[in-house]
Amino acid sequence: MVPDSARIIFHIDVNSAFLSWAAVKLVREGGQDLRLIPSVVSGDPSDRRSIVTAASIPAKRLGIKTAEPVTMALRKYPQLVIVPGDWAWYRQCSDAFIDICRSYSPVLQQFSIDECFLDMSRRCGKEDAVETGTRLKDEVKTKLGFTVNVGIGSNKLLAKMASDFEKPDKVHTLWSEEVPQKMWPLGVRDLLWVGKKTEERLLASGIRTIGELAALGTGSLSRMVGKKFAEQLHENANGRDGSPVETAVHEAKSYSAERTFSRDLVSPEELDRAFFRVACIVAHRIRRDGFRASTVSIFIKDKDFGVIQRQSQMEQPTDVTAVILNEARRLFAEIWDGVTPLRQVGLGVSKLTHETYEQMSLFENPRMEYYRDWDRRYDAEKARASREKG
DNA sequence: TCTGGGGTCCTAGGACCC
DNA sequence: TCTGGGGTCCTAGGACCC
Numbered sequence: 309m310v311p312d313s314a315r316i317i318f319h320i321d322v323n324s325a326f327l328s329w330a331a332v333k334l335v336r337e338g339g340q341d342l343r344l345i346p347s348v349v350s351g352d353p354s355d356r357r358s359i360v361t362a363a364s365i366p367a368k369r370l371g372i373k374t375a376e377p378v379t380m381a382l383r384k385y386p387q388l389v390i391v392p393g394d395w396a397w398y399r400q401c402s403d404a405f406i407d408i409c410r411s412y413s414p415v416l417q418q419f420s421i422d423e424c425f426l427d428m429s430r431r432c433g434k435e436d437a438v439e440t441g442t443r444l445k446d447e448v449k450t451k452l453g454f455t456v457n458v459g460i461g462s463n464k465l466l467a468k469m470a471s472d473f474e475k476p477d478k479v480h481t482l483w484s485e486e487v488p489q490k491m492w493p494l495g496v497r498d499l500l501w502v503g504k505k506t507e508e509r510l511l512a513s514g515i516r517t518i519g520e521l522a523a524l525g526t527g528s529l530s531r532m533v534g535k536k537f538a539e540q541l542h543e544n545a546n547g548r549d550g551s552p553v554e555t556a557v558h559e560a561k562s563y564s565a566e567r568t569f570s571r572d573l574v575s576p577e578e579l580d581r582a583f584f585r586v587a588c589i590v591a592h593r594i595r596r597d598g599f600r601a602s603t604v605s606i607f608i609k610d611k612d613f614g615v616i617q618r619q620s621q622m623e624q625p626t627d628v629t630a631v632i633l634n635e636a637r638r639l640f641a642e643i644w645d646g647v648t649p650l651r652q653v654g655l656g657v658s659k660l661t662h663e664t665y666e667q668m669s670l671f672e673n674p675r676m677e678y679y680r681d682w683d684r685r686y687d688a689e690k691a692r693a694s695r696e697k698g
Numbered sequence: 699t700c701t702g703g704g705g706t707c708c709t710a711g712g713a714c715c716c
Numbered sequence: 717t718c719t720g721g722g723g724t725c726c727t728a729g730g731a732c733c734c
Contacts, residue, residue, distance in 0.1 A: 420733080422734080500733085501731090501732065504731090505730080505732090615729080620727095
């Protein structure tokens with residue numbers, strides 16, 4: 309393994325991605341710049357269950373946070389400008405952004421729609437890393453009209469931590485030797501992989517900063533969070549991360565879809581319709597990507613966010629909507645008491661294969677050909693709709 | 699105020715086999 | 717009556733990420 313001292317990793321992160329991308333489009337059309345005013349991207353604000361997907365910096369200054377209910381954001385600032393999401397446009401912005409990043413190094417790992425890692429070890433030196441990062445950031449801004457943060461570090465963890473420092477439109481370094489000064493004073497929650505629950509456990513033991521976490525032996529940490537996670541946290545808190553920038557695009561391991569209702573549902577017909585819809589979506593997506601799935605799982609969520617899930621293995625992998633739906637219905641009957649109102653249901657598939665081989669079954673459902681034909685028509689309709697849109 | 703949607707990985711217990 | 721150890725697979729649930 310290449311030692312951290314010899315690696316130069318960039319992490320590039322689009323500032324308030326969805327909000328910035330929506331702003332770029334609006335500005336091009338002659339509208340106002342959403343980034344300069346309190347604004348958010350969110351679902352329908354009249355639906356009490358809609359949440360904020362992305363918030364502008366002026367909105368964040370008013371205390372509006374990503375993932376909070378939009379009704380709550382409106383209470384904080386009634387003049388808040390709200391725009392809906394536009395996935396096709398986000399996809400275009402993301403692709404253009406990734407293309408520019410890739411021109412700086414082919415060793416690129418896309419981490420999400422708005423983030424990537426670059427291994428720059430053979431592309432620049434430590435002395436000109438900031439200059440190179442600044443060039444990249446400015447090129448994105450000039451050509452695409454939105455800003456990014458570039459984090460530069462000795463490994464992926466440090467690069468990612470660095471890109472999260474002051475925003476927007478900034479380049480920061482976090483080299484191994486800067487860890488005590490720049491990372492250890494931060495609160496534990498700022499460390500990657502430390503979420504709400506882990507933070508609570510650490511605080512309960514008096515561990516407040518990443519530095520205190522780094523100094524903790526793995527023995528006592530294991531008792532709090534489990535052995536494997538403890539080892540990782542210990543390494544990360546000390547600024548170590550040996551993971552490489554993975555260029556291979558790995559295939560999905562599962563697909564899922566879920567629906568939250570605008571009011572809790574008890575009607576079996578309405579719930580069945582919801583399962584039908586999510587089954588159509590999931591099955592269509594695996595067919596589109598050439599998969600068949602062996603495992604079907606469903607979950608239901610009640611008003612208190614209590615979740616019950618069930619999964620089951622099918623005898624043969626399938627991509628037929630009706631087969632997946634049938635399995636989901638069977639599982640649903642096992643876990644729902646028929647009276648508890650549900651706020652959300654979901655359906656997922658996993659154990660995916662590209663196998664086309666199909667075992668001939670003597671008991672093959674005679675309606676199977678009809679089901680497949682139904683799916684073909686569904687897919688054709690989807691394809692037509694997406695062509696019209698794009 | 700009242701909490702979306704889509705993923706990944708880990709853990710712990712039970713079943714089952716040798 | 718009390719009772720092994722290891723391995724694998726499966727399931728439900730939990731935690732994290734964007």
